Amino acid sequence: MSTEKKASATRTVLRLLAPYRGQLGLAGIVGLASAILSLIQPMIVGDVVGALTGKAVATGSLVLLASLFLGDMVLRLIEMYLLGRCGANMVLDTRSSVVRRLLRAPLKSHLDRQRGDLFVGAVADTDLLRGSLTMGLMNIAASIVLVVGGIALMTVIDPLLTLVTVACLGVAAVGSVAVARQVRKAMTANRDAVGRFGAALQRALVAIGTVKVSRAEDREAELVLAHAVDATKADMRGVRLQAAMTPLINLGIHGSFAVVFTFGAARIASGALDTAGFAAYLLYLFYMLTPLITLFTSFAQIQLGVAAAQRVEGLLDLPDERRERVVTEPAFASSVLEYDSVSFGYAEDRPVLKDVSFAALERGLTAVVGPSGTGKTTLFSLAAGLWQPQAGRIRLGGVDLASVDLETLRGRIGYVEQDAPVVDGTIRENLLYANPSATEEQIRRAVELAHLTDWVDGLEEGLETKVGESGAAISGGQRQRIAIARMLLLEPDVLLLDEATSQLDAEAELALRKAVAEVARDRAVVAVAHRLSTVVEADRIVVLDGGRVRAVGDHQSLLAGDDLYQRLVATQLLPEATVLTAGRNS
Numbered sequence: 001m002s003t004e005k006k007a008s009a010t011r012t013v014l015r016l017l018a019p020y021r022g023q024l025g026l027a028g029i030v031g032l033a034s035a036i037l038s039l040i041q042p043m044i045v046g047d048v049v050g051a052l053t054g055k056a057v058a059t060g061s062l063v064l065l066a067s068l069f070l071g072d073m074v075l076r077l078i079e080m081y082l083l084g085r086c087g088a089n090m091v092l093d094t095r096s097s098v099v100r101r102l103l104r105a106p107l108k109s110h111l112d113r114q115r116g117d118l119f120v121g122a123v124a125d126t127d128l129l130r131g132s133l134t135m136g137l138m139n140i141a142a143s144i145v146l147v148v149g150g151i152a153l154m155t156v157i158d159p160l161l162t163l164v165t166v167a168c169l170g171v172a173a174v175g176s177v178a179v180a181r182q183v184r185k186a187m188t189a190n191r192d193a194v195g196r197f198g199a200a201l202q203r204a205l206v207a208i209g210t211v212k213v214s215r216a217e218d219r220e221a222e223l224v225l226a227h228a229v230d231a232t233k234a235d236m237r238g239v240r241l242q243a244a245m246t247p248l249i250n251l252g253i254h255g256s257f258a259v260v261f262t263f264g265a266a267r268i269a270s271g272a273l274d275t276a277g278f279a280a281y282l283l284y285l286f287y288m289l290t291p292l293i294t295l296f297t298s299f300a301q302i303q304l305g306v307a308a309a310q311r312v313e314g315l316l317d318l319p320d321e322r323r324e325r326v327v328t329e330p331a332f333a334s335s336v337l338e339y340d341s342v343s344f345g346y347a348e349d350r351p352v353l354k355d356v357s358f359a360a361l362e363r364g365l366t367a368v369v370g371p372s373g374t375g376k377t378t379l380f381s382l383a384a385g386l387w388q389p390q391a392g393r394i395r396l397g398g399v400d401l402a403s404v405d406l407e408t409l410r411g412r413i414g415y416v417e418q419d420a421p422v423v424d425g426t427i428r429e430n431l432l433y434a435n436p437s438a439t440e441e442q443i444r445r446a447v448e449l450a451h452l453t454d455w456v457d458g459l460e461e462g463l464e465t466k467v468g469e470s471g472a473a474i475s476g477g478q479r480q481r482i483a484i485a486r487m488l489l490l491e492p493d494v495l496l497l498d499e500a501t502s503q504l505d506a507e508a509e510l511a512l513r514k515a516v517a518e519v520a521r522d523r524a525v526v527a528v529a530h531r532l533s534t535v536v537e538a539d540r541i542v543v544l545d546g547g548r549v550r551a552v553g554d555h556q557s558l559l560a561g562d563d564l565y566q567r568l569v570a571t572q573l574l575p576e577a578t579v580l581t582a583g584r585n586s
């Protein structure tokens with residue numbers, strides 16, 4: 001890692017840990033107290049051994065030793081509990097912030113990223129923080145105290161012996177740190193591959209029906225599993241490295257013991273060290289083993305945590321679509337939706353809408369027609385505040401939507417998307433999704449307006465019937481009408497309806513048409529029209545071509561005066577379903 005990256009990683013970790021400094025500080029104090037008790041114990045052992053060699057029994061020292069040992073145990077227990085609690089809180093708090101930020105990020109941020117990777121970030125990376133940043137950091141802090149304190153006290157007992165011991169341990173430390181770096185690389189590669197695995201699996205599951213009818217199960221499985229294999233390969237690299245680390249540490253520790261015994265015996269023989277001092281020295285070395293191993297192994301764990309912290313911060317840094325707006329108190333003069341010289345492209349250099357100007361009727365149905373890919377859906381996404389125009393204004397009742405806060409905007413403009421998505425749950429849950437406080441009476445009325453009453457009444461479980469994931473258990477027409485009813489419960493000024501291109505059967509189409517006509521009676525309905533029946537009934541039709549408004553008029557005038565409209569009617573707009581046509585003709 002470059003120095004700059006290291007500094008930014010440290011800042012990230014400090015920022016994430018900042019809210020827990022109180023809890024971590026308390027755990028640190030308890031840990032420090034426990035380390036001090038540990039460090040005193042060998043001294044007392046030295047006294048006991050000294051007394052024993054003088055044939056005396058040091059009862060007081062033994063009691064003190066037992067108390068220190070017990071105290072140490074209790075403090076460690078408290079420290080582990082405090083750290084565990086802090087880690088759990090940190091995971092929950094971070095997850096809350098990440099989830100809120102993900103849901104509030106502009107649509108663009110979502111489209112720029114893979115969903116599966118975002119998912120793994122919110123689920124797995126937040127969890128990694130617990131082990132690495134709370135336990136890992138505090139373990140290292142406590143270990144450093146024990147190791148440094150131990151070495152200092154060993155130096156007091158015998159500086160020469162300590163120098164030899166530290167040299168032996170130093171070799172192991174340098175080797176372990178080098179291996180730990182490689183472990184971190186392997187683990188980071190593993191996490192990246194897990195992210196790709198999640199993204200690929202999500203891609204397949206979202207389109208499971210298509211996967212099946214395209215007989216693509218095996219192909220998808222291979223694609224998804226290729227990432228799982230990459231993850232395992234990286235994982236195995238880490239496992240091999242970690243396996244190599246244990247003997248390396250053992251070599252250093254056993255080497256130190258061997259050297260300490262040989263060298264220590266020589267020091268005792270020469271009279272430079274007494275037996276009691278040697279016993280205390282050995283005990284210090286023994287007490288240092290666990291913190292030393294912790295130090296060596298925590299290094300890789302901390303680095304993993306830092307990498308996870310950086311990814312989590314990447315999610316927390318996503319923009320918040322509400323904060324991107326400078327809002328004023330809107331005073332809507334009417335509910336006329338008006339596009340004024342609006343230009344927009346998903347990429348700056350590829351305009352989709354070019355200088356679009358038109359106004360929808362305040363009451364009644366305004367239809368937008370045009371060849372496929374000409375920007376009809378884009379018009380609606382802009383009005384619903386999902387994207388912002390690059391030039392021009394969209395106004396509602398004279399108020400520029402860019403200055404309206406999104407809660408208000410999306411309460412006034414109800415948008416039924418093209419594929420009329422439903423959320424997994426019951427019909428009632430779906431109806432209440434945009435306005436959870438709607439009353440039973442309002443629900444009944446919206447269901448009636450959307451021409452769903454007969455269908456719902458015929459269902460054994462009525463409004464409590466489950467729609468299945470992505471509405472798998474209901475028909476396309478029912479889904480569309482549920483989506484309309486959901487938006488009606490919002491009581492919006494303008495209902496934007498992106499008509500699905502899928503062919504509905506005659507009955508469903510008639511029900512939908514009636515629903516739209518009824519809704520349009522007392523509010524503005526703007527519909528992207530793919531059916532002839534919709535344009536025929538529209539009070540105003542806007543013809544869009546290549547992202548520009550080509551003509552505005554009613555069906556008859558456009559049929560007479562606009563050749564693109566004539567072609568659309570003849571070739572692109574779906575004719576009314578046969579039963580309906582027959583019914584009308586008769």
Ligand SMILES: Nc1ncnc2c1ncn2[C@@H]1O[C@H](COP(=O)(O)OP(=O)(O)OP(=O)(O)O)[C@@H](O)[C@H]1O
Pocket residue numbers: 111346347352370371372373374375376377378379
């Ligand atoms: N999220 C997006 N990112 C980039 N380009 C997009 C995005 N959504 C749509 N486009 C592009 O913008 C253009 C207009 O798309 P849009 O969906 O608005 O057309 P449409 O007229 O509604 O089409 P259709 O009648 O087929 O639904 C198309 O070229 C499309 O590929």
